[in-house]
Amino acid sequence: AAGLTYGNGEDVLHPLFKKAWSNQPLPIQTLTDGTNLIPTIHVTDLASVVDALLTNDGCPPYIVAVDAGQQQETKQSLNALTAAISAQLGIGSVEEMPKEDVLMVKDYEFFQTGVLLEPASINDLGFEWHCQSGLLANLSTAISEFRSERGLKPLCVLVHGNDEIAISEMASSLAKEYKLPHVKVSEAVKAARAREDALASALSAHEPDAVPTNLLVQVLTQALTTAECRNQGYMLEGFPTNCEEAALLFPAKPAAEGEGEEEEEEAAADEEEGEEGEAPKAPVAAAPEFVLVVEAEAEAIKAKMLKMPELNVSEEALLAKLSVYETHNAEDSPTSILAAPSMAASEALSLKLKDDDIGPLMSRSRILLGAPRNYGPTEEEIAAAKAIADAEEAKAKAEAKALALKQEAEEKEERERREALESRRLAELQQQEKELLEVRSVPLRAYLMQHVIPTLTEGLIEVCKLKPEDPIDHLAEWLFKNNPVDDDHFE
Numbered sequence: 294a295a296g297l298t299y300g301n302g303e304d305v306l307h308p309l310f311k312k313a314w315s316n317q318p319l320p321i322q323t324l325t326d327g328t329n330l331i332p333t334i335h336v337t338d339l340a341s342v343v344d345a346l347l348t349n350d351g352c353p354p355y356i357v358a359v360d361a362g363q364q365q366e367t368k369q370s371l372n373a374l375t376a377a378i379s380a381q382l383g384i385g386s387v388e389e390m391p392k393e394d395v396l397m398v399k400d401y402e403f404f405q406t407g408v409l410l411e412p413a414s415i416n417d418l419g420f421e422w423h424c425q426s427g428l429l430a431n432l433s434t435a436i437s438e439f440r441s442e443r444g445l446k447p448l449c450v451l452v453h454g455n456d457e458i459a460i461s462e463m464a465s466s467l468a469k470e471y472k473l474p475h476v477k478v479s480e481a482v483k484a485a486r487a488r489e490d491a492l493a494s495a496l497s498a499h500e501p502d503a504v505p506t507n508l509l510v511q512v513l514t515q516a517l518t519t520a521e522c523r524n525q526g527y528m529l530e531g532f533p534t535n536c537e538e539a540a541l542l543f544p545a546k547p548a549a550e551g552e553g554e555e556e557e558e559e560a561a562a563d564e565e566e567g568e569e570g571e572a573p574k575a576p577v578a579a580a581p582e583f584v585l586v587v588e589a590e591a592e593a594i595k596a597k598m599l600k601m602p603e604l605n606v607s608e609e610a611l612l613a614k615l616s617v618y619e620t621h622n623a624e625d626s627p628t629s630i631l632a633a634p635s636m637a638a639s640e641a642l643s644l645k646l647k648d649d650d651i652g653p654l655m656s657r658s659r660i661l662l663g664a665p666r667n668y669g670p671t672e673e674e675i676a677a678a679k680a681i682a683d684a685e686e687a688k689a690k691a692e693a694k695a696l697a698l699k700q701e702a703e704e705k706e707e708r709e710r711r712e713a714l715e716s717r718r719l720a721e722l723q724q725q726e727k728e729l730l731e732v733r734s735v736p737l738r739a740y741l742m743q744h745v746i747p748t749l750t751e752g753l754i755e756v757c758k759l760k761p762e763d764p765i766d767h768l769a770e771w772l773f774k775n776n777p778v779d780d781d782h783f784e
Contacts, residue, residue, distance in 0.1 A: 295339055296332035296359035296410070297403050299428050299435055302442035304336075305400050309375065310439050311668065313383030314524045319375050320390035322404045327372035329407025332359040335431070337423040345418035359410045362427015369429040371404055377429055382436050384520045447526035448473060448666050449579050451639075453534075453630060454587035455618045456594050458601075459646050459654075460530050463587060466651075467658060468528035471665045474521050478509065478531035481516040510541045517542075517578035525667065529581065535621045539633035543580040580635040585658055586622075589646040591615050597649065748777055 303310050312319055321327045334342075342358045362369040375387050395401050412425075424431040440446055448471060452464040461477075468475035482504055486496050492511055496504060504512070509532060517527055533539040589597075591612070598611055606614070621628045631641055642661045644654040670678065752771045761767035 294355075294357050295342075296334045296357075296362075297406070297428075298336050298339060299333055300335040300337060300424070301438050303435075303439050305403050306378075308399075309378055310382065310436075313378050314439075314445060315668075316384050316521050316524065318386040318388045319379040319383060320388055320394075321372060321375050322390055322395050322398055322401055323371050324392055324395055324401075324405055327375070328368075328370050329405065330363045330368060330370055330409060331374060331404070331428075332406060332408070332410045333362045333369065333428040334358050334360045335424040335428075335435075338420075338425070341420040341423070342415050342418060345415075345420045349418060353414060356414045357410055357412075358415055359412050360422070360425055360427045361412055362429060363409055364411065365426055365430055367429060369427050374429055377432050378436075381432055382439075382520075382524070443668075444666055445524070445668075446666055447522070447524060447579065448662065449526045449581045449583070450528050450662065451581035451584045451630075452528065452530045452587065453584055454589075454644075455591075455615055455622075456587055456589040456597075456646055457531075458594075458597055459587050459589065459649075459651055463585065463651050463654060463658070464528050464530040466655060467662070470659075471528070471662065472667050473526050473528045474519070476513065476516050476522070476527050476529045478513070481512050482509070485512045485515060506538060506541065510538070513542055514576065514578050518576035523579075526579075526582075533630050533633075534618070536628045536630055536632045539630040539636055543578055543633065543635035581639050583661060584631065584636070584639050584641040585644060585661075586641055587644045587646060587654065593646070593648075748772065748775060751775070 297306070298304060299306050309319055323329070338360060339358055342356070346356070367373065372387075376385075379385050379387050390398075424434060428435060450467065450473070452460050452467075454460050464477075465475060467473070479501070482496065482501055486493055486501075492508070492515065495508055496512070499505065499508070513529075513532060516522070517529070533542050594615065595608065595611060598606070599608075620626070621630075623629075626632065630636060631639065640661065642657065644657060646654060749772070752768050752775065755771055756764045756768050759767065
């Protein structure tokens with residue numbers, strides 16, 4: 294038998310990890326008070342136990358595979374585990390779940406156990422532990438494995454350049470497509486002003502468009518270190534604009550490959566130190582993994598800005614701003630944002646905007662960013678997309694039906710028109726034939742009336758009088774005898 298398994302992509306604990314990653318409050322799935330101590334074991338350690346049992350002939354017939362999580366000084370209770378997962382992976386919020394709802398949760402029984410178990414037997418198997426001290430003590434490792442196995446590494450993107458309109462349009466579209474928080478300087482400053490803290494007081498002394506760089510760095514650090522940005526990443530636009538600002542906003546160098554777990558463990562340690570009375574370290578924003586540099590010709594930017602209904606910058610100020618950008622972002626410029634030490638590992642993509650269509654730039658950006666790093670569409674989004682697809686399909690069917698009916702009506706009208714035309718043509722032909730026949734029959738009728746009908750009529754009268762047995766033969770004989778034409782004519 295084994296304790297509650299955890300690690301890698303998670304199984305029984307996956308719903309809690311997913312909710313925390315999705316920045317939702319975590320429910321405490323208990324039928325009591327949640328103080329029960331949960332026996333746990335990492336899946337890697339469980340595999341090691343199984344492997345050791347297969348190669349050990351003298352093993353006992355029954356073993357309870359658990360780690361030492363229940364024996365730690367910090368109690369590994371259900372309440373503590375739920376709160377820690379929410380704090381380190383989510384928004385740090387938990388909520389009680391009604392007991393009737395707990396009973397409907399899949400595998401809820403695993404969270405009700407509380408028997409104190411010791412890993413005495415499996416310690417004698419001689420394998421190397423991966424997480425001997427339990428889930429609560431190794432939660433940062435479990436979170437790192439969860440992100441890695443599920444492909445949930447934060448996607449941090451900075452959209453930079455000299456065309457603010459194209460930058461804003463691209464950042465908004467990509468943030469929506471990749472489900473990333475869209476961090477804009479103006480909105481971040483507005484949100485920071487609305488809070489009641491020291492930063493809000495400092496910001497109140499300055500106009501929204503004249504905030505000093507040091508305060509902007511604090512505002513954006515606060516925005517980029519939220520649970521949402523730590524989990525999903527971010528789509529940042531508008532700042533930094535040069536190397537100095539980039540170094541202030543992203544002071545730490547990006548972690549090398551394989552250092553992610555160590556950083557998370559250090560962060561968890563820092564939080565624990567804070568709980569024990571030591572001041573926790575100030576949060577540091579993660580440097581962008583990708584930088585999209587959107588640039589356009591100065592004249593094109595000027596023309597685009599002048600077409601806007603509300604021009605919030607003068608032509609002189611715009612040209613000065615573009616000149617400053619050119620100075621800081623010239624090739625191999627030491628003042629470029631990419632020259633900051635923390636941006637050394639950032640992958641930059643230069644995007645030249647030739648017209649107002651950002652479509653080609655979006656396609657190139659998708660190739661660089663790769664597939665979205667999330668759980669995909671939610672059930673609500675799937676239902677909404679299905680509703681839209683169904684509506685479009687119904688509309689297409691209605692349009693096709695209307696088109697078919699229209700075509701059918703047009704074909705019927707055309708058929709009736711052609712049938713009427715054909716009827717008129719046939720009637721005219723019949724009339725012409727009748728008239729032609731009448732014209733041609735006049736000489737023939739005159740000929741018959743003059744040379745045939747008188748003699749034939751007399752012969753028929755004779756036949757009627759005599760009523761011979763063979764009237765045809767009698768008529769023929771009579772016509773030969775009474776032929777008004779002279780016999781010499783036949784010779």
